[in-house]
Amino acid sequence: MVALIGPNGGGKTSLLRAIAGAEEASGSVRIAGERLTAVGSRRSRLLGFMSSSREIGWEIPVADAIALGTGPISAERLGELFERFELGPLADRPVTRLSTGERSRVLMARAVAGAPLVLLLDEPLSNLDPYWVLQFLGAMRERAEEGGCVLCALHDLSLLPRFDRAVLVSDGAIQADAAASLIQDHPRFGAIFRVQPDERGGWEVRPPEGRRSSP
Template identity: 50%
Template sequence: MLRTLAGIEREMGQILVDGEPINEAPPARRMRLLSFLPATRSLVWPIAAQDVIALGLPSPDPARIVELVELLELGNLAARPVNQLSTGERSRVLLARALAARPRLMLLDEPLSNLDPYWVLRTLQILRGEADTSGCTVLASVHDLSQIMAFDRALLVDRGGIVMDGSPAVALESPEFSTAFRVEKAGSAWRISDKF
């Protein structure tokens, strides 16, 4: 779904961000409309982390790169080639690239994967701050049930469509959630549902 919204896997239809069709926007404008963080964190080129962040900018902005390096605590990694970073470190660099242009819509595929507990919480804090200060929309896929409550709204996608749309608390208690993931609440924990 995220790849389709990003215009990467689109067979038909039109995707609008703030009323603007993304497929008609010039590259610099498109960067301000949306950013996409793929699930893969694989980067094979020996490009400095700060240069990868710069790829997310529609025009050179050294001050923005410095700001993002500080925000994501990448100072000691900024000059290192990304192909020499750990998966979690590459995740932070790619998140910085996604944040760079201050897009109206951020599409993040598993942004919390491969992060240690501090960086899971810090990433959620950064995303909340970005949404609150710039008014952007953050659409993120997560599979860790403990992280769903950090978001304002939950969309449950199953069998190629949205089967539930509501608050995270309602989503976690819904029969649609139990059916899609074959798990159910057992007090404050989860268990495999015996209904399937």
């Protein structure tokens, strides 16, 4: 499980969308030796992507929304996803009539439906209550323990201990790549986020470089 962290506008979303092929970028992406643009219908087995946008433009049932872009899903697999993300009570409701948090559950189910080797998640924990934050983290850990790689854009730095590795992105480039437990000690961390740990275990604004305390 890899946390993709960085300030707003630093390039996290652009990186995820470039890997997923959701926006034009130079270079190519290979997963397990296969070029992503050449795998056709097997794409959902290699890559799952959840955008930061929770908008779904079609008034379709939850089951159909999960199947969008993933190819055929067996009734057994669909049942597993409905149970894992507690979607049964929402089954007959069009996705356009769900709350943002409910749509997040549908889109997460869609992202993991094919048990992809690489799971790209852009701020998946936004707009979730604590229960679903923990459930989503559990689903990510399951995918990692099953042999997948999870790359998750994350804003809540208090959740870093839940991840194995952290990649710090700023100014459109990777600034640091370290164990999640060590990333806050990286010399670039404080300067990029402009915060520092406080006495209560939280964060406080970091004084600008060169500012001196009053005598």
